[in-house]
Amino acid sequence: MRAYAELSPSPRTIMTPGPVEVDPRVLRALSYPILGQFDPEFTALMNDTMEMLREVFRTTNEWAYPVDGTSRSGIEAVLASLIEPGDRVLIPIYGRFGHLLHEIAERCGGRAVTMEKEWGAVFDQAEVIEAIRRERPNLVAIVHGETSTGRVQPLDAIGRACREADALLVVDAVATLGGVPVETDAWCLDAVIGGTQKCLSVPSGMAPVTYNERAERKILARKRVERGLRAPGQPNVEPAEGRRPIQSNYLDLAQLQDYWSPARLNHHTEMTSMLYGLREGLRLALNEGLEERFARHRLHESALVAGLSAMGVALYGDPSCKLPVVTCVEIPDGLDGESVRAMLLRLFNIEIASSFGPLKGRIWRIGTMGYSCRRDNVLHLLGAFEAVLLRHGVKLPAGAALQAALDVYEEG
């Protein structure tokens, strides 16, 4: 038997598009002794979490709870529960995570119709609405904040068009929830998936979701109560005539909502410690105030962008649809982007990200999310980034970046 070292992770300044630094108060919550899953004290914490999620999602939906898995488990739970085999699913794609929606929709048996936008831009809502009217999909799935390209897709008109066309609208708001406005009710979004490890600054491990009655009707039509839980002498619950059961058991929203309802019908064993962390992260976000939190994210974005611009590096993508919480920087020609990232991590304990697919090796991505979105982090990053670029032979006006950022903070 090998001896394994005690856990002792180095402190990091995490300026990626997630996972980001966790608020110390959330870390503390993770360390509290656990309660049993049906302990009344614990179910009260579950109910608190639902109430707080409704506030953060800006919804009056009955259903707002976490799926027990990382963000993509929430996406798959929503799509697997809402897409019946053969359903037409319209997926506008403008980056990597749109491709993920396509992938998952197909695995759920959906007949996908995709439309693609060059990376770095987003769709004009009118284009999407026209496609909805033309294609008559059962469901539209779209990303709100695309971290692979650092863009944010306006959605306020698409939801209404989906209602008119009797399509359900599913939105991946993993990157935006808690950092950028996500207006579930005002924008007529039928189901929304958020992330924990980004603007909420809770570790990865849960996927908050919300959905309305339109979505719930479809879910309930496909409901099936699992074997081993059916009460003796009671009729089985099976899908309605001609409907197909949900293909996943673990990611079955019909069963999950029973577990989160007062009936507490046993499904999985709730992730006690993660629930503590999520509840604390939501509590901190609501105590800060959502509007104040969005303003904080905009302020530090401004300082970061001012600093990078003063340094003379080029920002990637259409500025009119820039995602406030992710800033993409073009890697100067001839420079090894990974060498810059490695030096930042090794010598400064700072992590920034690269990107995927067509953008691999072309851009760096800098996140300003949640607890990582702080003045000291932005200033530390700008100073270190300048030093590392100079060390790599990039010509730039030394000292300008921090002065430009400090100007923003003095004005702010």
Next chain:
Amino acid sequence: MRAYAELSPSPRTIMTPGPVEVDPRVLRALSYPILGQFDPEFTALMNDTMEMLREVFRTTNEWAYPVDGTSRSGIEAVLASLIEPGDRVLIPIYGRFGHLLHEIAERCGGRAVTMEKEWGAVFDQAEVIEAIRRERPNLVAIVHGETSTGRVQPLDAIGRACREADALLVVDAVATLGGVPVETDAWCLDAVIGGTQKCLSVPSGMAPVTYNERAERKILARKRVERGLRAPGQPNVEPAEGRRPIQSNYLDLAQLQDYWSPARLNHHTEMTSMLYGLREGLRLALNEGLEERFARHRLHESALVAGLSAMGVALYGDPSCKLPVVTCVEIPDGLDGESVRAMLLRLFNIEIASSFGPLKGRIWRIGTMGYSCRRDNVLHLLGAFEAVLLRHGVKLPAGAALQAALDVYEEG
């Protein structure tokens, strides 16, 4: 906006079949600041975890890693990855969690063949082997430790019979891993799923799995690399001729093993804090020593059983296949079992469990798992249980339970 109270969970003595109390050193690990998912320090911790899981599963399998979800996510990941639609799946059922295997196998498109044993007993291995030879299944799925009835199923001969019949054997060892011997290699188990929140005393949230090359071959034949990750100019990876892709993206072991391999092909964002907790829980288990740990579980079971017997309550089920880490007690006629449980929780801060389906209202279930499996907990429980039964009018020899348990500890 409502003000939400600060988190302040009451201390509990958790004597259920899970989730159980978490070792304070694991709680501390959960509270450490996070690392990025591709930070070399973090991937080293992932690799440590794989090595430790191999030791705990007693295997030389290459693949041993956690699925990011609660235990049933691991069960579904294994079954969804190994069962192709139309596959014949033999499921011997002797309690609730056998029904769960049946449920999930059907949702994966398997043609299930079940055999049932009355609750409270287990199968003679020869019966299962005969069924394997008769039914020629592609896969056999069986529970090792059935917490709903407190029984443990011998498996050492079934694995070899599966090899002869060219069937894969999948074992749900959620309740046993780390508390009762699970011999993956010696018993010829092709895929095994463990639990964190039971004998490993880590909070619910991850599902350790291991599988061998026989299982991997089937998984790889169905592999499909997801859209958005396919490298430009390279051929797509699609399932082999005539094979069906894995229906889940989140629970796709082909993708998960790429993420856990040195290639680190991006899939989900690993649950950083849960991984810290799992690694620490495994480290503590291996530092204690597996044999020593099994002996500790047997010792405290003996003391508990001696105490309960001295009290005069009846134990449920066939003693020859009793699961050492769960002790089931028959609720005396006319007594309200829930009232006893509620008083234990309200006045003594002790949690014990009820059961499911045909056993609902008929038995209590007392767990002695992981960090909860301690002398002080057993003694505290016996004293409190006696007091609560007396308070409910049960006639029993006052004081005898603790004396009997103390006798066991003095001998031990």
